[in-house]
Amino acid sequence: MTARRPRSLRARLAERRARAGDGRPLAPFRWWQVLSRSQLSLRIPDATGRTIEYTVDVHQLGDRDDGDVRARLYRDGALAAVSRLPARFSVPGGHIEVAVGGYGLRRCHFVSDAGDERQLVPHPRSAEGRRAAFDRDHRGASRLIGILSTAIVVAGACLAVPQLIDTVSHIPPIAESIGTFTWPLHLPPAVNLAVTLIVVAASIERASRFRASWLDDLAS
Template identity: 65%
Template sequence: MPTPSRPTPSWRARLAERRVKPGDGRPLPPFRWWQVLSRSLFLLDLPAPGGATTTFAVDVRQLGDRDDGEVRARLYRDGLQVAVSRLPARFAVPGGHIEVAARASGLRRCHFVPDAGEERQLTPHPRSAEGLRARLHHRHPVLSRVIGAVATLFVLVGVCITVPQIIETISQVPAIADSIGTFASPIRLSPVLNVIVTVAVVIASTERALRLRSSWLDELAN
């Protein structure tokens, strides 16, 4: 039976692959409790020759590196750093690739894409924020779904408030105002209410990012 051909990577995937640099061989730093909101750590076990298992880890510091502030993903194999890349990243591993991407609210993708078969999300470290959110979903699935639905609702509300304000601002540009007139947003919030809504949307977007569910809507709402 002929082996199915592998799909040709897109230009974005090829660009992400070219960003990958060799790692320095340093050991994976342990996860500390104070890093719960600033560090994402995901794990993947893949079969190795001889029946053994190789453990890959993807480490992302959400606040960026100390030297230049750039957010990078670092790939570790059995505890040793083997590759590093700016985001979005695409690391080659046995049997496929690990793809990592982020938005301002957090990671939106950390998946293993096999050469054949369906992709799957890596497992978050149990002490990370993503791991704690995954534990909540495992132990209390109904509550987890309710929280997810409320978070999505807040993001949509944020979009409904933000979009008219953006249109109003753009319409006040002299060239646009002279040609089509200005637009007045029908939604007017007091400064206090505006702050409350902004904080709620940020929290909701963060919650969605912990489940790797963030999208362009989260960027627009914020």
């Protein structure tokens, strides 16, 4: 028998956020939810050896009642648990970790009791599922797009950081103590908007591959 690894304080807090579900059925995935909903599944055996399908469902725009983004865990299509993010759901043989960023999921992995990890399989109609299919069918083009989107996000961060420093340095208490910094490059509003939209598109592409990070939030 494999020994269970000790849980960190963060893991224990994440588990406490989870609440039991009411058993309602998993709603079908609609085509218009491609950018606003993430759905990933995993099949694992229970203690009796029967295969169970666990599905994680996240509405990126938040719930209708309060706007909070939550992860819902379905067991064979019935709601088993609900949690604010980041979430950690206990399942046979380990747990499922779910984390979200500004542009989509950053993590949705099954972690075994031994510490082995594997990403859940995205719904084929979701942005993550469509991106994964494109990667399988067009490896070269997929790699090129991935490199391009990362380069765009890095360039966006390089533009955003100096502007942020410029703004912060002109706050009176900071300006009086350390002086001011003036960023010489000032883009016209239309150009600035276009750059922002391009960076956002690149960040969405990265999120569909679970590659988005704090850098994407900073760049936009």
